[in-house]
Amino acid sequence: MTERSLFPWNNPQTGLASYVALPLRLxxxxxxxxxxxxxxxxxxxxxxxxxHGIGVPAPHLLAWLTIGTEILGGIAILLGAFVxxxxxxxxxxxxxxxxxxxxxxxxxxxxxxxxxAGRAQFGPPGYECDLLYFACIVALVLGGPSPWSIDAYRLRxxxxxxx
Numbered sequence: 001m002t003e004r005s006l007f008p009w010n011n012p013q014t015g016l017a018s019y020v021a022l023p024l025r026l027x028x029x030x031x032x033x034x035x036x037x038x039x040x041x042x043x044x045x046x047x048x049x050x051x052h053g054i055g056v057p058a059p060h061l062l063a064w065l066t067i068g069t070e071i072l073g074g075i076a077i078l079l080g081a082f083v084x085x086x087x088x089x090x091x092x093x094x095x096x097x098x099x100x101x102x103x104x105x106x107x108x109x110x111x112x113x114x115x116x117a118g119r120a121q122f123g124p125p126g127y128e129c130d131l132l133y134f135a136c137i138v139a140l141v142l143g144g145p146s147p148w149s150i151d152a153y154r155l156r157x158x159x160x161x162x163x
Contacts, residue, residue, distance in 0.1 A: 021080075021146035024136045029078030031133065032090065036070025039063070054100055069093050077140070080149020084141045091137055094130045102127035 039047045044063045051059035070093070073086040102125060105111070111123035145151035 018147055021140055021143050022148060024140055025077055025080055025083075025146070025149070028133055028136045028140070029074045029076075032070045032074025032077065034074075036067050036074060039067050040071070056100060066093060077137070080146060080151050083145070083149075083151055087137045087141050091134060094134050094137075098127040098130045102130060 048059040048063035076086040105124045105126040109125040109128040
């Protein structure tokens, strides 16, 4: 058996390799939207209070910028629209989250503390998930537009705009 017969999706002749970005776009985009909506649904003032508590300057402004970046950036990534452009604020957001929140808790995102009444109790998350999001976004940018994306549609139609 050859490698091509074992992994037909990896064969450039089948054309399936170009779809590798699709699951990355879906999980990263959904993750960003979900986090943004969670902050928005609890109220931007609650998130601003958290930012104020950890010493972030202009917490109300940054709360709204964070929520907007997560929701709008997440939607853009889900749709494959202007991915290289929205990668900049999303990566900045992840970097700030690592430095201001997750770094003191180490790498691992899952810290099992105990099991109470059959339910797992976890400690504060480290920066592992932030790095995974970061790596996926970089892979999406380096891979370029993929099928079923607005960026690919724009390229096919000759509408190349920064992004």
